[in-house]
Amino acid sequence: MTDPPTGQLIFIEDDAALRRMLATALERRGWEVVALTRAEEALERLDGTELDADVVLTDLFMPGLGGMELCRRLRELRPEIPVVVLTAFGSLDTAIEAIRAGAWDFVTKPVGVDALSIALDRAREHRSLRREVRQLRKEIQGWAGGDLLTGESEAMRTLRGLVDRVAVSEASVLIRGETGTGKEVVARAIHARSPRAGRPFVALSCAALPEALLESELFGHVRGAFTGANERRPGLFQQATGGTLFLDEIGEMPMALQVKLLRVLQERSVRPVGGDREIPIDVRILSATHRALEEAIEEGRFREDLWFRLNVIQIDLPPLRDRGHDVLALAQRFVQEFAQRPGCVVRGISPEAARRLLAWSWPGNVRELRNCIERAVALTTREEIGVEDLPPRVREMASSSAPATDLAAGGFVALAELERRYVLQVLDAVGGKRGEAARILGLDRKTLYRRLQEWAGPNDPPSGDL
Ligand SMILES: Nc1ncnc2c1ncn2[C@@H]1O[C@H](COP(=O)(O)OP(=O)(O)OP(=O)(O)O)[C@@H](O)[C@H]1O
Ligand SMILES: [Mg+2]
Known part of the structure; x- marks a missing residue:
């Protein structure tokens, strides 16, 4: 009737006969028992990583360090491990004192193995709940920005x-x-x-x-x-x-x-x-x-x-352009983030698209990259984001970090045209915020506005927010 291992138990009892009897009974119920005669030894072994335990079971009165003091020390040292104490029958005061000292539960002597087993099971469950809570807390911290x-x-x-x-x-x-x-x-x-x-x-x-x-x-x-x-x-x-x-x-x-x-x-x-x-x-x-x-x-x-x-x-x-391949690590992270909606098949980025991402200068930095990936995930119909899913400014990037030109296609353009394209790219990259674009371009807002008006023509309102 032995179930798979129930958990690891440290059991401290100076009475050799009782120690052997209980250890054997608990082992039969699946516990992995480390039986010790002195509380000091348990403390020493739990102080560090040498020994872990799901539950500590201890007698109260022993030569050297007593069970009460052990509870207090463990509360400091390993607060996550619940301690169950063995108390003499009828000594409720002692039991209460032990709980105050940090014990999780008590079992009275003479010990019935069934009652003990129930108490230990509950203690172990408590321990795993605590672990879970700690894990969840860590994750929440991660969401809060930690990771x-x-x-x-x-x-x-x-x-x-x-x-x-x-x-x-x-x-x-x-x-x-x-x-x-x-x-x-x-x-x-x-x-x-x-x-x-x-x-x-x-x-x-x-x-x-x-x-x-x-x-x-x-x-x-x-x-x-x-x-x-x-x-x-x-x-x-x-x-x-x-x-x-x-x-x-x-x-x-x-x-x-x-x-x-x-x-x-x-x-x-x-x-x-x-x-x-x-x-x-x-x-x-x-x-x-x-x-x-x-x-x-x-x-x-x-x-x-x-x-x-x-x-x-x-x-x-x-700035993102100085972070090398982080661009791809971030892009992948954002792919995972945006691909979470049901039915979305996107898993990654094609090598050619990755090359363009690396080549672009990202004036809007991580935010721009995030928007770019969000858009690509929404547009693509395949498992990999391809070049055609990227915004034009990034798509047109040859592997150099110069602003987009037709050089890749063998065509040259006038400087004024190059300027126009670059300004529009930057504006697009910062989500149309003109103040931001002007700052990056080293222009004052009014100059930028005037140029945009010139390029837009008489009927076209200039792009970007005011
Ligand atoms: N290292 C990073 N890992 C994952 N996401 C990031 C990282 N850095 C920035 N982001 C994301 O990029 C966007 C912009 O980040 P944040 O708002 O912190 O930038 P900022 O420097 O405060 O920008 P602003 O100057 O416009 O206020 C946010 O969506 C943020 O979640
Ligand atoms: Mg900010």
């Missing part, structure tokens, strides 16, 4: 190492990188791997709101602070208590607010708009910018003292 930093290039390996080291510290981090390089992904990864992971991650783009709204959003406001403030509202600093506040596009923060933010960071407390009381805060600050703030500082648009506060550690995200 999102795809790529094996030198740059990405260095970045992952840095993220791990930075995560455990409380220092403010400034994340810098071109549009779509994954600044927010990195911020979330830092949070997910930090001791603050169980607490909120709150993100705010400083470019998204006008100054007055930004202030009350960050610091909160009291009732009646301004017209329409009918209720007291806690700010994001308070909402992020115990967690992380991510200030995106920090370079866009208005000067007046920079002063207030600096004060908050120095005093570690906020004063809601219209309020007269300081509220202490416990928040870690991460911020991000797509441009070098040094320039803004020189021009007097960004406070140097605030920059020092935010930039205790700086992380520079490399």
Whole structure:
């Protein structure tokens, strides 16, 4: 009647006869029993990886370290392993004390093998549930950004190492990188791997709101602070208590607010708009910018003292074009992501399409690649994404990194035409955002707009958002 192994049991009992009797009975029920005479030995062997156990079964009164103390130590050392204690019949107080010391269950002597077996089975089940929960937690952390930093290039390996080291510290981090390089992904990864992971991650783009709204959003406001403030509202600093506040596009923060933010960071407390009381805060600050703030500082648009506060550690995200074959690793990852809908047959990318992906310069970085793969997965009818499923700008890429021309087909074009195509490619790559395209091209917005109008002709509205 022996079932397959039930689990591994460490059994500590100084009475040799009882030890042998129970060990044999439990082995017959499928347990793999490691029988020991002293609690110290169990501790030694469980401290490290030498020995694992699903359950520990221990007597309470033994020479040397007692069962009660063993419970306490194991609770510290291996909290995931449930301990079942053997207590004398009728000594309920001792049993309660053992549970307080961390025991999972108790069985009274004289021991009935059936009752013991039931208690051990329940303990083992409890253990496997705990394992499952831990595994799920890990996975959730992965979804929250912990494992999102795809790529094996030198740059990405260095970045992952840095993220791990930075995560455990409380220092403010400034994340810098071109549009779509994954600044927010990195911020979330830092949070997910930090001791603050169980607490909120709150993100705010400083470019998204006008100054007055930004202030009350960050610091909160009291009732009646301004017209329409009918209720007291806690700010994001308070909402992020115990967690992380991510200030995106920090370079866009208005000067007046920079002063207030600096004060908050120095005093570690906020004063809601219209309020007269300081509220202490416990928040870690991460911020991000797509441009070098040094320039803004020189021009007097960004406070140097605030920059020092935010930039205790700086992380520079490399543009995708400098990450070599990561382009393909990311593309594959996105294929898997988008191919999950039922009925989708796409599994990978054809060699020729991969060559084009490697050749393109990705001005919109990872976001552009992600959009490109999403589109390709939707368009293709085959198992492999082919060249024809890629957007024209990428499809036309020869293996050089020059902008698309007809060179591959043997034709040459005028410089003006080359310029037109390149501008349109960049605009397409950043999803039509003209400000972004102008920045990448080194043009001011108005110039870009004018060119687009010229190219579009009289009836055609220029492409891209305003
Ligand atoms: N290493 C990565 N692995 C997987 N996905 C990534 C990675 N980096 C970025 N992404 C994806 O690319 C897109 C852009 O990332 P994110 O929003 O973090 O960029 P950003 O630098 O904050 O961009 P912006 O400057 O426009 O704010 C997101 O969809 C994100 O999930
Ligand atoms: Mg962002």
